[in-house]
Amino acid sequence: MENQKIILANRPKGAPSIDNFAFETAEIKALQDGEILLKSLVVSVDPYMRGRMSDAKSYVAPYEVGSAITGGIVAEVVESKHNDFSKGAVVVGNLPWQKYTVHNGEGLNQVNPDVAPLSYHLGILGMPGLTAYFGLLHIGDPKPGETVVVSGAAGAVGTIVGQLAKIKGCRVVGVAGSDDKIAYLKDELGFDEAINYKTAEDINQAIADACPDGVDVYFDNVGGEISDAVYYVINKFARIAICGQISYYNNTSPATGLRVEPILLKKSALMKGFIVSDFAKDFGTAAKDLAGWVKDGKLQYQETITEGFENIPHAFLGLFTGENTGKQLVKVADREV
Amino acid sequence: MENQKIILANRPKGAPSIDNFAFETAEIKALQDGEILLKSLVVSVDPYMRGRMSDAKSYVAPYEVGSAITGGIVAEVVESKHNDFSKGAVVVGNLPWQKYTVHNGEGLNQVNPDVAPLSYHLGILGMPGLTAYFGLLHIGDPKPGETVVVSGAAGAVGTIVGQLAKIKGCRVVGVAGSDDKIAYLKDELGFDEAINYKTAEDINQAIADACPDGVDVYFDNVGGEISDAVYYVINKFARIAICGQISYYNNTSPATGLRVEPILLKKSALMKGFIVSDFAKDFGTAAKDLAGWVKDGKLQYQETITEGFENIPHAFLGLFTGENTGKQLVKVADREV
Structure with a gap:
């Protein structure tokens, strides 16, 4: 059984190129x-990886030159000497x-391979989808007819x-930073209102106008003045x-x-990190719920899937030239079982 | 059936006197x-009433000269033409x-007269007791061995x-503003530590020293720098x-x-007003639980009860000369049923 890896050959200066791999x-x-043998099935390529290719300090450590690049991967357990993982597990x-x-x-999550395409576990059923799911549904607990505001609305989570x-029957107001994003939120994703905080004359007034019945749930990715504008109009028990x-x-x-x-005191409101x-x-x-909504067409999720281990660097480089629509993935192999 | 009332005869200048009534x-x-006839049983006299006897603006309106003084009272329903109140209800x-x-x-709470002396519903089973109960137990949800910090610790709620x-098995740290209060909290009420924020050299250090295992629950009456000092040492899921x-x-x-x-984000912490x-x-x-703890000697509660409607003004004036130990009340009548 032959194995291959892709290493960081050298650090990019400016835009990354194929020679860096x-x-x-x-x-x-x-x-x-206590060990397992994993076969890579689907590989995620993401813009944040560009940062790790540099030597600069960041919230994640840089990749090392000469070592394999790492990232989100769906893999199959093809051999196991570990009690918690069976052969065939994903x-x-x-x-x-x-x-x-x-x-x-350590650090691996087992997923149910039958709820959705495996690639979904690197996107809509992965960290962004799960983060949105738990923050909104477990903390926000939105009721039909309530008003929900989300900041960073055009991001992977927002x-x-x-x-x-919207699935929960709420009025949804998004806050984002460009007119393109605002149009996308309203026209493609069905947000009731969306506010460009960079061009709004008065963000407090803009939020107040977009939320005539006040705000019941606020999902915050951003903080600062956008949050303050929301706080001024939260309802009792927000x-x-x-x-x-x-x-x-x-x-x-x-x-x-x-x-x-x-403000939390006056409104008997809850805030939870x-x-x-x-x-x-x-x-x-959560993954089952999310997969069901995608299947029913209630939750839009787009992905571009490139085929072949040898095409991982190309798929990554394509992120910077706009070749992908939605989440970019590379299919490396089929499941054995 | 003769009825009597006590009115504000004129406003006090400086210390109140019997002539003001x-x-x-x-x-x-x-x-x-839709109306009920209430017989007053126990009357609460409180220091805040002095403020209402003046004409100055405050968070509660002044009493009117010539009208009855109002305050917390336990009363019995002796006649009822109201669907929600039966004769004999308290x-x-x-x-x-x-x-x-x-x-x-409107605004009346029916209480169970069998759980505790009726006077307790104006104190330990009334607003201060209930506020402490719900804030600590429903929001704070303290577990045995956890560290609980309370600000305004020497107050009616704190x-x-x-x-x-302490009943829940926690390490308890109080923050208050005088050495007498600190001694009371530690020596009389069994707090593990108490901090005089007015004399602490560095409140951040004082809180950190008093909470070597961090803070799991914070009951805040105060805000400001005391809260900041607590925030710096809260634990995950505080x-x-x-x-x-x-x-x-x-x-x-x-x-x-x-x-x-x-900070809430980093610690996955919850804050609730x-x-x-x-x-x-x-x-x-809540009243049943609180009454049980008082009965079992786990919850200290002291009161001074004066007898007779005619002695209400005297009992009130006694608050300012230190005649009471703990909560001052006046028993006006026995229950009819």
């Missing part, structure tokens, strides 16, 4: 107790760009949040899910601004 | 449909200092919060109940300061 053969060590995790990988199982809120606070990520000291506590892994025990149920 | 006979109108509400009152029922947290934000009450514009949202009436449907259960 190299193919190498890789050995497959004999399995020890897992998702952060894995090297290799045809086969020996692994100890687009799903808005669609889930629920606020804090998913991201990107407006503060470059701060060098703790963020300051409007105190939300007196979360990370998707908090809800790991319910991933299976 | 006058007794008058009052008529008892015939009941209309209610608590804001009622005039009268022996009998005709009322439409003293109960701390004792309830719960923060916002009961009061007294440090901002005199602000003329929205409060600003540390943004708590990024509330007012005791949010939990009205569970008042009965």
